[in-house]
Amino acid sequence: MSESRIERVLRNLESQGLEQMLVCDPMSIWYLTGYYTEPYERFLGLLVARDGERRPRTVMFCNRLFPDATGAAQKLVTFDDTDDPVPLVAAELDGSSPLGVDKKLVANWLLPLMDARAASAFRLGSWAVDAARSVKDMREQELMRQASLTNDRAMDWLAAQVREGVTEHQIASGLLGEYRRLGAQGHSFSPIVSFGANAADPHHEPDGTVFHKGDMVLFDVGCKQDAYCSDMTRTFFTAEPTARQLEVYETVRRANEAAEAIVRPGVTFAQIDLTARHIIEDAGFGPYFTHRLGHQIGLEDHEPGDVSSTHDEPVRVGQCFSIEPGIYIPGEVGVRIEDLVIVTEDGCEVLNHYSHEATVLGL
Structure with missing residues (x-):
């Protein structure tokens, strides 16, 4: 006790x-x-x-x-x-x-x-x-770091599975074995693997959709390691992106990084959300950012205390939450970039180190 x-x-x-x-x-x-x-x-x-x-x-x-x-x-x-x-x-x-x-x-x-x-x-x-x-002690923070490090490593494995003819379900079903190989005990939530237009559904469930070269690929995944959760999203290209696709991607990336840059004690959850949301709105994609910016996380993937435009509570040292802006244009393109952050005395620590840069997978 x-x-x-x-x-x-x-x-x-x-x-x-x-x-x-x-x-x-x-x-x-x-x-x-x-x-x-x-x-x-x-x-x-x-x-x-x-x-x-x-x-x-x-x-x-x-x-x-x-x-x-x-x-x-x-x-x-x-x-x-x-x-x-x-x-x-x-x-x-x-x-x-x-x-x-x-x-x-x-x-x-x-x-x-x-x-x-x-x-x-x-x-x-x-x-x-x-x-x-909500406020993680030093031991909990270290466990969150380790779970996120495992998730970073698993993203390399996921990217390597993308090949002509593979299905979303095949990649999603193989992830648990990779997590266990890396030292995690299981999923923190059911993995999201989305090819092509499926990425425009924020909570798409992996199905029998077959990958074809040129599809954009979105992975939203997390593991549970020593009781604590990780959660990260990355979106990849598999051919040179069109100007429209790249505009969407770079808008989401800027929104993610701008929101992370303002996190510090005293800043409200609403201010963090609105920082990302205004960037997406100013780029003309406001109607396609259809969810809150993030959620708190720890022993469970979604814990009370969201990062939304209506949550006016200031953040506190030791709180951990996701920053995950997205743009979802039905039938066309879907992009989300998600990291976890821990609030520090003078800013935040980003727990994910996997690149934000627009990446074309070599197939």
Whole structure:
């Protein structure tokens, strides 16, 4: 159990007027305790609260089928499949105080807790954990660097797979083996491999589309290594680009690099987004940049706190997020260039080192 992380969550809860929270997100439980299991339909929860002397108090609720959670919290409450966990949870709560509930607490358990009047009120408390996870400590930052380094290396492998007749699905399905060869444990999300006009679909799912020389190729991929995620996008040419294709590409590249250049503590997420968006709009491609600029990342590929024109919170040292402008002209061209950055005391560290330059693959 990480006492410093528990304390940070408790302080965040107190700023919301809460003194107890039921954490049910398995990844957040791992973040706070070092214990991980996937509960599926069974109940798993961690109570984070203060005792009568204002000291941190933690209680883990686990089915006996789960791996042993001894030591993960100050108190362990176990139960069988035939037991109802709701009364066990209610018995540990302060029924006279509101309870912060996790966004992953399903109605199957939340509604019975409400019916039992286990707390005076129920409020969404996920921000308390999300805000703690948002700022990475030095160890987490190093793990993010290593995962991104692996992703950089995997991009070389991906580019080398492009050849006449190969399908998107064939390349995507082979990536897991390369990640494992490089030391990662798996994907951080399903890889995107797009040929030709498919690149104009930002979330295209690899299919049987066959590559033909001259197609543009987009790879949006990430691995999970030692629990932390990477995420990067690069777009390649496979023949000399037309003036139109190159204009689109260079506009996206300038938007990416301009946004990265302004990242520093105090600058808002909205300002970062708008820096990239204005470059794309000024070039006449505004309607074709159809998504936010980025998302936070860490133990999961997409974590709360987006990089968008409506997010006015200033960035903080240790936060890690993507910068991924794109232009998607249906039936014609799609380009995205994505890096991850970590906010530093006076700017940011770009975690990806794979070139932004327009590259024609030699086939």
